Amino acid sequence: MKVCTRRPGVGLPVAIAIAIAASVSSASHAATPARDNDAANDVVIRNVRVFDGTRVLSNTDVLVIDGRIAAVGAKFDAPKDFPSVDGSGKTLLPGLIDAHTHSWGDATRDALRFGVTTELDMMGEVGRLSALKTRRESLARTDEADLWSAGAAVTAPGGHGTQYGMKVPTLAADGDAAAFVAARVGEGSDYIKLIIEDMSAYSATTRIPTIAEAQAKSAIAAAHQARKLAVVHVSRLSEGKSAIAAGADGLVHIFGEPGDAAFFASAKKHKAFVIPTLSVLATMAQTGEGRALSEDARLKPWLAAAQADSLKATFGSATPKPAILADAIANVRALHAAGVDILAGTDAGNPGTAHGASMHGELELLVRAGFTPSEALAAATSVPARRFGLADRGRIAVGQRADLWMVDGDPTRDILATRAIVTVWKNGYAVARVQPQAPAAAPIGAAIPAGSLVDDFEGDVATSPMGMLPAKFGAGWMQTTDQLAGGASIATLKRENGALAVSGEIKTGFAFPWSGAMYFPAAQPMQPADLSARKELVFRARGDGRNYSVMLFSGVQMQSMPSVKPFVAGPEWTEVRIPLSGFNGADLSRVRGFAFTAGQPVGAFAFQIDDVELK
Numbered sequence: 001m002k003v004c005t006r007r008p009g010v011g012l013p014v015a016i017a018i019a020i021a022a023s024v025s026s027a028s029h030a031a032t033p034a035r036d037n038d039a040a041n042d043v044v045i046r047n048v049r050v051f052d053g054t055r056v057l058s059n060t061d062v063l064v065i066d067g068r069i070a071a072v073g074a075k076f077d078a079p080k081d082f083p084s085v086d087g088s089g090k091t092l093l094p095g096l097i098d099a100h101t102h103s104w105g106d107a108t109r110d111a112l113r114f115g116v117t118t119e120l121d122m123m124g125e126v127g128r129l130s131a132l133k134t135r136r137e138s139l140a141r142t143d144e145a146d147l148w149s150a151g152a153a154v155t156a157p158g159g160h161g162t163q164y165g166m167k168v169p170t171l172a173a174d175g176d177a178a179a180f181v182a183a184r185v186g187e188g189s190d191y192i193k194l195i196i197e198d199m200s201a202y203s204a205t206t207r208i209p210t211i212a213e214a215q216a217k218s219a220i221a222a223a224h225q226a227r228k229l230a231v232v233h234v235s236r237l238s239e240g241k242s243a244i245a246a247g248a249d250g251l252v253h254i255f256g257e258p259g260d261a262a263f264f265a266s267a268k269k270h271k272a273f274v275i276p277t278l279s280v281l282a283t284m285a286q287t288g289e290g291r292a293l294s295e296d297a298r299l300k301p302w303l304a305a306a307q308a309d310s311l312k313a314t315f316g317s318a319t320p321k322p323a324i325l326a327d328a329i330a331n332v333r334a335l336h337a338a339g340v341d342i343l344a345g346t347d348a349g350n351p352g353t354a355h356g357a358s359m360h361g362e363l364e365l366l367v368r369a370g371f372t373p374s375e376a377l378a379a380a381t382s383v384p385a386r387r388f389g390l391a392d393r394g395r396i397a398v399g400q401r402a403d404l405w406m407v408d409g410d411p412t413r414d415i416l417a418t419r420a421i422v423t424v425w426k427n428g429y430a431v432a433r434v435q436p437q438a439p440a441a442a443p444i445g446a447a448i449p450a451g452s453l454v455d456d457f458e459g460d461v462a463t464s465p466m467g468m469l470p471a472k473f474g475a476g477w478m479q480t481t482d483q484l485a486g487g488a489s490i491a492t493l494k495r496e497n498g499a500l501a502v503s504g505e506i507k508t509g510f511a512f513p514w515s516g517a518m519y520f521p522a523a524q525p526m527q528p529a530d531l532s533a534r535k536e537l538v539f540r541a542r543g544d545g546r547n548y549s550v551m552l553f554s555g556v557q558m559q560s561m562p563s564v565k566p567f568v569a570g571p572e573w574t575e576v577r578i579p580l581s582g583f584n585g586a587d588l589s590r591v592r593g594f595a596f597t598a599g600q601p602v603g604a605f606a607f608q609i610d611d612v613e614l615k
């Protein structure tokens, strides 16, 4: 084979991986269980210290009936056989509300294990918005936190939020911001999130498009017209000032540069709130907060492997920049002193964070910013409930949903006590806090049949129900293009003259365009297959002389980075042999798919492959 040295952009594999993971996982979500009418969401918690969302009540009883708080007080009667829990020496709190997350996959399950019973997603999948509403109105037993979501955000073409591989709508420079917001309201967004970001906070050279100030102003006005909150992503002082001047209800980050008195006063005057997300700023500062959480003995047993890995990850510059976190904390301190509402939020879903666990770190960081422990706990319960209009949660009071958690000790004195979780209740049901499976025990992929031939493309075959071309084994062949990520490239797959013909066009529209064919070796798309006994991917290729890539997707996580090998498809049929060991970092016991794709440059492409074998 001819080996070329071209490497695809680093963003490409990630984008494909996330897009595919998102499209597959949305189909495989289990349905919410129907409400059961048992008495398992009745309980009385006796003799417990209560933090009710704003203040501390000592030696209190809390009665829960049918998933709601029925009474809070001293020593009331309950039937003899009524389920009772002794809370002596413990503290009962309203379920935590993480006011800034990106929640997909296991996020809401991970959150609940750590006492986070509600998450506010700040940009995510749109198709699930109505299902989320149904679920959070229910009092059924569940192992997931409830979720509110901004759905799609108001961002410019090529702007922040378009780089993650999900197809997202964008507001062009000459676009109608009010119509754009109306479309989001129509989709079911719970609030409107705007993104003001040009990357200048992170890079001296990289700049990306962002929405104009006038567009921000009219988007915020349109949100208010529709009775929705408008919240804004900023990462600079100047952006924070302009967002608040434009009428934003809140900022979903504080910036990691010094603020000034005019900003603090303006936030107060406009009654804006701020969700600082100190957890993710600590990741950028690389000051080790995430790693410390991953090593905390009280949290560690409940972290899934992917959560522990994420907490240890960093992003941003190559060297620590502690000033980012120090400035951010100083800004939060000043805002709090000025009387601005601060809402605890982590930006979980990003490197350096983990759903649920990071809220315990965020609470600690708020205390570092001058909050009393009770003020920090209010910022994670009653304050976000009040600002986001979540009427049935955030407090321990009669009529509130029984989203509760109990810890050993007194976190209103020592904030680190939030980590000593004894019990979490969701909708009044005690949550089974199952220890996540260790990574070594994760099952290897499905066995595949003996024999090496994947496909020789001989004979007539019908298309499978999912629009795939069947292969000798596995789910078969499917087209894959950057349309998953908002691009415009196209691909056509055809079995033709005993070969697989792949043709199409790479078009502008996504920064790392791709188009081609994807093969899934297990019975379902992206399901892992065990190829550890196979040594080599062999196929024949011919085509227009372009450089192409084979990307191998593998591992425990569906959105893990693929490993990439180049090949060239020239005018003559040529055999390409790629040792599977040459796919660096691939987990051959869990292979999810092989993509044969064209990338840059823009223009038409055509290639054929044949006699594909896994030897």
Ligand SMILES: [Zn+2]
Binding pocket: 100, 101, 102, 122, 347
């Ligand atoms: Zn975010």
